[in-house]
Amino acid sequence: MINEFSVFRSIDKINDSTHLIKVYSPSIAASAKPGQFCNIKVSDNNFPLLRRPFSICDVNGDEIHFLFDIHGEGTRLLCNKKNGDTLDILGPLGSGFKIEGDYDTAVIVAGGLGSAPFPFLIKKLPANKKIVSFVGGRSKDLVLTYGLKNVFTATDDGSDGFNGTVVELLKMELENFSKNKIRIFSCGPNPMLKALQLFSIQNNYDCQLSLESAMACGFGICQGCPVESADGESYLLVCKDGPIFNADQVKL
Amino acid sequence: MINEFSVFRSIDKINDSTHLIKVYSPSIAASAKPGQFCNIKVSDNNFPLLRRPFSICDVNGDEIHFLFDIHGEGTRLLCNKKNGDTLDILGPLGSGFKIEGDYDTAVIVAGGLGSAPFPFLIKKLPANKKIVSFVGGRSKDLVLTYGLKNVFTATDDGSDGFNGTVVELLKMELENFSKNKIRIFSCGPNPMLKALQLFSIQNNYDCQLSLESAMACGFGICQGCPVESADGESYLLVCKDGPIFNADQVKL
Amino acid sequence: MNGIDLSVNVGGLKLKNPVLLASGTVGYGNEIAEFTDLNKIGGIVTKSVSLKPRKGNPPQRIVETPSGMLNAIGLANVGIEKFITEKIPFLKKYDTALICNIAASTVEEYVECVRILKDEDAIKAFEINVSCPNVKEGGLEFGNDLKAVGRITEKVKSVTDKPVIIKLSPNVSKISEFAKVVKQSGGDAVSAINTLVGTSFDINTRRPKIKNITGGLSGPAIKPVALAKVLEIKRNSDIPIIGIGGIMNWKDAVEMMIVGASAFQIGTVNFINPNAGLEIISGLAEYCEKHNIKKISELTGSYQI
Amino acid sequence: MNGIDLSVNVGGLKLKNPVLLASGTVGYGNEIAEFTDLNKIGGIVTKSVSLKPRKGNPPQRIVETPSGMLNAIGLANVGIEKFITEKIPFLKKYDTALICNIAASTVEEYVECVRILKDEDAIKAFEINVSCPNVKEGGLEFGNDLKAVGRITEKVKSVTDKPVIIKLSPNVSKISEFAKVVKQSGGDAVSAINTLVGTSFDINTRRPKIKNITGGLSGPAIKPVALAKVLEIKRNSDIPIIGIGGIMNWKDAVEMMIVGASAFQIGTVNFINPNAGLEIISGLAEYCEKHNIKKISELTGSYQI
Ligand SMILES: Cc1cc2nc3c(=O)[nH]c(=O)nc-3n(C[C@H](O)[C@H](O)[C@H](O)COP(=O)(O)OP(=O)(O)OC[C@H]3O[C@@H](n4cnc5c(N)ncnc54)[C@H](O)[C@@H]3O)c2cc1C
Ligand SMILES: Cc1cc2nc3c(=O)[nH]c(=O)nc-3n(C[C@H](O)[C@H](O)[C@H](O)COP(=O)(O)OP(=O)(O)OC[C@H]3O[C@@H](n4cnc5c(N)ncnc54)[C@H](O)[C@@H]3O)c2cc1C
Ligand SMILES: Cc1cc2nc3c(=O)[nH]c(=O)nc-3n(C[C@H](O)[C@H](O)[C@H](O)COP(=O)(O)O)c2cc1C
Numbered sequence A, B: 001m002i003n004e005f006s007v008f009r010s011i012d013k014i015n016d017s018t019h020l021i022k023v024y025s026p027s028i029a030a031s032a033k034p035g036q037f038c039n040i041k042v043s044d045n046n047f048p049l050l051r052r053p054f055s056i057c058d059v060n061g062d063e064i065h066f067l068f069d070i071h072g073e074g075t076r077l078l079c080n081k082k083n084g085d086t087l088d089i090l091g092p093l094g095s096g097f098k099i100e101g102d103y104d105t106a107v108i109v110a111g112g113l114g115s116a117p118f119p120f121l122i123k124k125l126p127a128n129k130k131i132v133s134f135v136g137g138r139s140k141d142l143v144l145t146y147g148l149k150n151v152f153t154a155t156d157d158g159s160d161g162f163n164g165t166v167v168e169l170l171k172m173e174l175e176n177f178s179k180n181k182i183r184i185f186s187c188g189p190n191p192m193l194k195a196l197q198l199f200s201i202q203n204n205y206d207c208q209l210s211l212e213s214a215m216a217c218g219f220g221i222c223q224g225c226p227v228e229s230a231d232g233e234s235y236l237l238v239c240k241d242g243p244i245f246n247a248d249q250v251k252l
Numbered sequence C, D: 001m002n003g004i005d006l007s008v009n010v011g012g013l014k015l016k017n018p019v020l021l022a023s024g025t026v027g028y029g030n031e032i033a034e035f036t037d038l039n040k041i042g043g044i045v046t047k048s049v050s051l052k053p054r055k056g057n058p059p060q061r062i063v064e065t066p067s068g069m070l071n072a073i074g075l076a077n078v079g080i081e082k083f084i085t086e087k088i089p090f091l092k093k094y095d096t097a098l099i100c101n102i103a104a105s106t107v108e109e110y111v112e113c114v115r116i117l118k119d120e121d122a123i124k125a126f127e128i129n130v131s132c133p134n135v136k137e138g139g140l141e142f143g144n145d146l147k148a149v150g151r152i153t154e155k156v157k158s159v160t161d162k163p164v165i166i167k168l169s170p171n172v173s174k175i176s177e178f179a180k181v182v183k184q185s186g187g188d189a190v191s192a193i194n195t196l197v198g199t200s201f202d203i204n205t206r207r208p209k210i211k212n213i214t215g216g217l218s219g220p221a222i223k224p225v226a227l228a229k230v231l232e233i234k235r236n237s238d239i240p241i242i243g244i245g246g247i248m249n250w251k252d253a254v255e256m257m258i259v260g261a262s263a264f265q266i267g268t269v270n271f272i273n274p275n276a277g278l279e280i281i282s283g284l285a286e287y288c289e290k291h292n293i294k295k296i297s298e299l300t301g302s303y304q305i
């Protein structure tokens, strides 16, 4: 975990609402793992007060990439950065995806901005793994396939790919894969993760979920980001114990 | 008084620390008088919360000009504006200089950033008035003569012009003018204004002072900007009753 | 706006919409009228008026703080006589409810002020300021004393039939106790909150930035506190509440109504955006339309807990 | 830093500098140690520990507000047993004063906790949290009750010789009354302030953004209130004060000392800048040098009013 004053390098629009920013941040880039995130100070003053957490979308040499939509004031300010601006970043934070193990196919399941962590994951997966990606969105222009491989899409309104949720699509398509040889990596809105969690547990799939939560610190000192453990006995911290959890670890 | 969403046109450095900004603000420009000021929202959000007051430095057609130094967060943000940005301005505010009357020579006395309102005053003075300007600063690079005429300078360290305060310089030089035919227009730090006030009252000079004060609203609703009346019986409001006062109107 | 009923009734005070301009933040209306159409505003609460004119505190009176400001104006006002002869005639011209805010240093003085003003037709209600943090007498001495607040309410009610609103101090442990006392003593509504006591010092001179040493904190910084106080009152009493504190836009206003306010006042925002009241009114109407709310009063206390 | 003495003594608690990390904002030190050198910090106040482990409140526990944040963590902690076996050993490794913050729901429980911990050499002082706004029992029930605070102070003092600091609630009318009671009851210092009660609602769902409904407001927004409370205590009592609330940088820290703090704690800023403590220490030293202050303790209460 490093607090690095990074240099804003570029911003590009991926589609109407989504931006990709590239930041020169050599120390964080050197130690980052897929599924980890950074907590970014989006302004030079105390407004907004808190940092904003973003998944590491990709690492390219000394650069880290982030993928985001304009949501509120913080992302609006981030979007107005100019090349050369300094960006105060804490990272890499959190646990990251477990990549090692005995599986043939990495099944990526992403909803909306949930596609963000996967370009980096795909880059880091061992070369012998097959990859298939299921991506959902409300409509065609909200389906984010940036940096993904072998993509199947689903939209709520049927404007692209399967007409329905990405988890419904997954259920149908998974029949084509042999159960014991896949591992699911997922990230997206809570209802999607919940449906996927249920499905994975019922069917005994090996499945990792990337969770979100309101956060203050992002590294375990504020206790602001709890998620209930599966047994209901304690709270885990999304920022430190996660954001990646096994599907059977948490109660959503 | 208008609340005008103006367009940031340009920013130039006048010297090491002083900036001149030009803003397209046709309605305010059309009704502005010398000595008035504007209250400017320096950001698009609630940080900083309050507007920042600045003297109208000049009006050129549809444009208003402001002259300022970077002082704190507000002026720093103002300085980072880009051409084309929108600037939310309330103006023109306050009383303005009294220009009409029976005098031959307008004597301008300015200290530091106090030079700001005078380019516009000089432009608006009747053509038959003579103009002479006394400008002080701590050292040579802090003497602001932008837009002034017939300038005499004074510096605390003697690095430019007279070695001493601008009021001391004025006292010496005024002997060359016939007392009843001059009017003093002044703006600058409080100690300068105090010295000038004393001098003018003792010698019966016709003298106007431009005051500063902490301000919230800038147009008379918060009562945050009082200055005691000369008789000590009441408070006047710098924003509404001033910022221009006759030297015998107020207690500094 | 199509057919959405924005009108509210706060303890007998009828307003065409719930937006009031807070005491001390619009003077007597004349200056702000240059920037906004007062005819469209629900009501104006005048700067606290006292029996005799008050000069107010010496400068510096205000200072900016993170997302807020401190003020110690010291209840500067023209006094009740000039208020009647000079200020009411101007305010009368507008089609907006006039609420007269009164400050005093004794119970008798509150009563005296209301007695003098009660027959002024233009005045639709009285707001009794028992919570100004910036004056030596009256102010918080009363605001933090349950019995004093009860007595003031009772005495003031005994001389007027107009709605009496008591403006409560947030600088107490249990504001709902005060609201209950107001209710028991015959008060028609409470307004909450006045400013929080705060201070700020210059680290070079080591002097207070505000001459009065402490001032009252207002603005967005105090919004969470104001919301909690209003919610506390709503959950513990059934007196109508006028919510105040940190409202900058229509979203803040909706939030204030959800936690329990029947109407609300905007203060500090007037200094920054003198047209905020009108913008809030149209924001409220749009919100109601979107959420299929026919009467804005349905919002009051509609929290889902 | 040349020869400036940054050390302070707060009611018997000796610190190498006045910078403490506030309870609940650094856990038990291990995570923040990755970003900053704890050996340079004056002291660490541990997350409130209670007799039994506490799970804490369900999510959502925090929300951002203008220049502040609300939290309702609910005193989640490992309990005193694990604290001794797992946390103290780690904290011992650092050359910084360890102050153990204790939360409880009865007077007896406070005493019991201190009794269990009093012989832990590593613990240099106890901070008694009588002011947590986010739990049902204990917390503000005590913090707003003069007698309870007096009793707790007395009983806790009777079982330990180590300095006892009582952490006061700002949600009261006269905080100085509480400071006086602590002094009379044998307390060594007070720390002020804990968070202000606040809330925030989602205007679409009309639900509280924080599951606990209300939370504690911290951060720059509350700095003016914290300064006013510390000043009030300083002007009315001679008990040493640890100032807390909204400190983001060395300037805020200097301001806090000027109004009366002998030492101070930084909380919310740790989430944003985990190295803030060290930056504040060097800022303080530079300030002292510039203002020709030989001992930083000269700053305490050096206001010019
Ligand atoms: C581990 C993690 C990884 C994330 N990765 C990405 C990513 O790669 N791309 C992306 O676009 N977004 C991501 N998010 C969500 C992102 O943090 C929010 O979109 C962002 O904080 C919104 O800030 P704002 O100021 O624009 O919005 P506002 O709504 O104004 O923010 C107000 C407050 O709410 C918090 N908040 C708002 N939305 C969320 C959210 N969805 N999750 C957590 N806190 C929120 C903010 O942090 C802030 O404190 C991630 C969140 C987490 C926890
Ligand atoms: C009528 C009037 C005309 C002015 N004209 C000019 C001008 O033409 N050029 C120029 O450079 N400055 C001018 N000033 C001063 C200018 O308003 C301040 O420099 C500016 O507000 C500083 O803001 P900041 O955020 O950079 O500083 P900060 O110190 O961070 O501001 C903090 C707070 O203090 C207030 N403040 C700080 N300095 C002053 C000051 N000198 N007077 C009043 N309030 C202050 C700010 O408005 C703000 O509320 C004028 C002030 C007034 C009242
Ligand atoms: C400059 C100023 C002056 C005020 N004067 C008064 C007053 O005379 N009487 C009163 O009852 N409240 C007064 N208030 C308090 C406001 O009416 C309001 O309660 C407070 O500012 C909180 O609302 P806000 O956050 O919207 O400003 C004043 C507030 C400010 C900022």
Ligand SMILES: Cc1cc2nc3c(=O)[nH]c(=O)nc-3n(C[C@H](O)[C@H](O)[C@H](O)COP(=O)(O)O)c2cc1C
Pocket: A222, A223, A224, D022, D023, D024, D025, D047, D048, D071, D073, D075, D101, D129, D132, D167, D193, D194, D195, D217, D218, D219, D220, D222, D244, D245, D246, D247, D265, D266, D267, D268, D269
């Ligand atoms: C997330 C969070 C958790 C906290 N937990 C505790 C706690 O367990 N015990 C306690 O006494 N104070 C607790 N506090 C209060 C802080 O110690 C401090 O008094 C308060 O945050 C004000 O300081 P600040 O503005 O610097 O944050 C907590 C504060 C925050 C923000």
Ligand code: FES
Pocket: A214, A215, A216, A217, A218, A219, A220, A221, A222, A223, A224, A225, A237, A238, A239, A240
């Ligand atoms: S965000 Fe602070 S502990 Fe997780």
Ligand code: FES
Pocket: B214, B215, B216, B217, B218, B219, B220, B221, B222, B223, B224, B225, B237, B238, B239, B240
């Ligand atoms: S600045 Fe508000 S009255 Fe002058």
